[in-house]
Amino acid sequence: MIWVGSFQSLRSALHERRFGDALEVHTWLRSEINLISPFVDWLMILMVQFRCVDGKEEFVELALREAVSNAIIHGNRLELHKLVHVRSCCESGVGAFIAVRDQGHGFDPDTVPNPLAVENLLAEHGRGIHLMKMAVDEVSFQRGGREVHIRKKSGNEQETPVRRIQKQMTRRLVRRPWPGVRAVELG
Numbered sequence: 001m002i003w004v005g006s007f008q009s010l011r012s013a014l015h016e017r018r019f020g021d022a023l024e025v026h027t028w029l030r031s032e033i034n035l036i037s038p039f040v041d042w043l044m045i046l047m048v049q050f051r052c053v054d055g056k057e058e059f060v061e062l063a064l065r066e067a068v069s070n071a072i073i074h075g076n077r078l079e080l081h082k083l084v085h086v087r088s089c090c091e092s093g094v095g096a097f098i099a100v101r102d103q104g105h106g107f108d109p110d111t112v113p114n115p116l117a118v119e120n121l122l123a124e125h126g127r128g129i130h131l132m133k134m135a136v137d138e139v140s141f142q143r144g145g146r147e148v149h150i151r152k153k154s155g156n157e158q159e160t161p162v163r164r165i166q167k168q169m170t171r172r173l174v175r176r177p178w179p180g181v182r183a184v185e186l187g
Contacts, residue, residue: 003027007039016064021092023050023118028083031076033069033103043088053092053154054091059135060152065133067100067148075102095137095153106144 003010005053007029016159023046029035040091044061047053053060068084082103088095115127138151 007035007042011038012043021050023047023052023090025086025088028085029068030080030083031072031172032080032083032085033072033078036065036068036074039086040068041095043086044160047088047090047096050090051092051154052094052096053152054093055064056152056154060098060150062135063132063139063150063152064098064100066132066149067098070128070148071100071102074107075104079102093154095151099147104146106146106176109141109145136176171185 001022002024004026007027010025010027025046030040040061043064044057047060048057067085071084072078076084084103085099085101086099087099088096089098092103109129112129113126115121115123115130129139132148132150136150136152138149140149141147142149
């Protein structure tokens with residue numbers, strides 16, 4: 001099933017019956033902070049219905065929320081005439097792919113300060129990219145930093161000591177959210 005349209009026009013699509021085991025959504029939303037949570041909640045409900053990443057939805061939600069927040073706040077700089085484009089593809093039992101693109105000037109992800117460096121530990125911002133990388137299997141930046149690609153595989157993966165430490169660090173980092181971001185507890 002493929003859905004294309006603005007977030008406003010697709011919101012009612014949740015009430016439609018789903019067909020098949022795959023979903024593809026191409027949508028866009030205005031650069032308004034108050035749209036972040038409704039949009040992420042809406043897309044996550046769809047992903048749960050299609051069982052894209054069974055049992056790992058909270059990780060996808062965290063990465064999606066960070067990507068959309070970064071696009072609206074840092075990419076489009078809250079300029080209402082600029083849009084955030086989101087393309088999401090998911091297949092039951094296989095996983096999810098999400099691309100979030102803004103209309104900003106882009107950035108070099110290699111120049112983002114390390115949020116775990118001592119001088120950055122008390123900073124109120126600057127953890128989004130790090131959180132995304134810890135939450136999903138792949139994160140990459142395209143189009144000069146204006147587009148982020150997120151991929152999360154489905155299935156039961158073996159929990160390694162490194163993965164356990166990453167989850168603990170993620171829990172600590174999201175306990176102190178900033179305005180416009182809902183805190184999540186990962187387990």
